[in-house]
Amino acid sequence: MNNNDIYVIYGDKGKEMVKQLLSAIKIEEEIDKTDLIGLKPNLVVAKKPESGATTSTDMIIGIIEYLKERGYNKLIILEGSWVGDSTQEAFKVCGYDKISQKYNVPLFDTKRDHYRPYDADGMSINVCDKAMEVDYLINLPVLKGHCQTSITCALKNMKGCIPDKEKRRFHTMGLHKPIAYLNKIIRPSITIVDGLIGDLDFEEGGNPVEMNRIIAGKDPVLVDAYAAELMGYDPHDIGYIKIAESIGVGNADLSKANIAELNSNTAGVRRFTDAGNKARYLAKWVEEKDACSACYGSLIHALARLDEQGLLKRLDQKVCIGQGFKGQSVDGIGVGTCARGCGQWVKGCPPKAKDILDFLKKCITD
Ligand code: SF4
Known part of the structure; x- marks a missing residue:
């Protein structure tokens, strides 16, 4: 998979869809058997994925099964919920604790981790040790709106890899710049977006919108540019996309992207979620x-x-x-x-x- 590739698959069966996606990408060709693979979902709050707030458990199960079937056994799930919410509670409510037990994949709460400062083009940012220790990081954001940054997807999901103290500081800095600079320090090996059910305008859910798709790409800036258009924004209207592009994190030019749709929209008539x-x-x-x-x-x-x-x-x-x-x-x-x-x-x-x-x-x- 190249940096300017974006893969899209439509449907409502997250587990099967993500396996098909990984097999088309041939993700195993990029990972060594000895690599520590980190799955970084979005569990910003303790709310089920149907609320539009958190990453689909079906997708997580699909990725774990796909990798384990191919002999990859060094997997962890790492996340830190937003300030004021408990990651442990989110693991429980969202069903990640059961996945962890069934597939023997440890859950790692980044709020409890040690951290240290890293330099990103002159900006010092504290990042949790485990996020930096992982050899192959799979970023698993949800396609959502956000009240301060308009959208939240690939780039912003890395915020779960910093301590709460740093999350608070990011807010005092207006979010956009530190989010972009954080992505100079942590670069996911791949981003797989849960676009099955996201939220209209808030990262904590409440107005779920079924979009019935999963999107994958290596460049988090390109993935976010694509996500922005899916939600009705011009990518360059999103501050952190623009800044991330300007400091060389990636490329937001969708005209140069190779967008591969693995199927046509096959989900059929919509299921009715609890619309907010x-x-x-x-x-x-x-x-x-x-x-x-x-x-x-x-x-x-x-x-x-x-x-x-x-x-x-x-x-x-x-x-x-x-x-x-x-x-x-x-x-x-x-x-x-x-x-x-x-x-x-x-x-x-x-x-x-x-x-x-x-x-x-x-x-x-x-
Ligand atoms: S089949 Fe019709 S309703 Fe369904 S996605 Fe295509 S245009 Fe829309």
């Missing part, structure tokens, strides 16, 4: 008939961005979406190939939120 208040409010602008989660989630992200920009109330019609619109001629606007019978529609199966957002803004201003 915000997602329910945004759904008032949606005319849905049998939409896939991957498509519906993109539309919800786009509507959220439109709302943040103060434009949603100017959208005076509902947006048609879903397989139920296939072959129908509709006088209105639509999202996704199924809605091509609408007067105006956004291409894609599923389309990105960024493309939907640009389309909706044009509909409003035309």
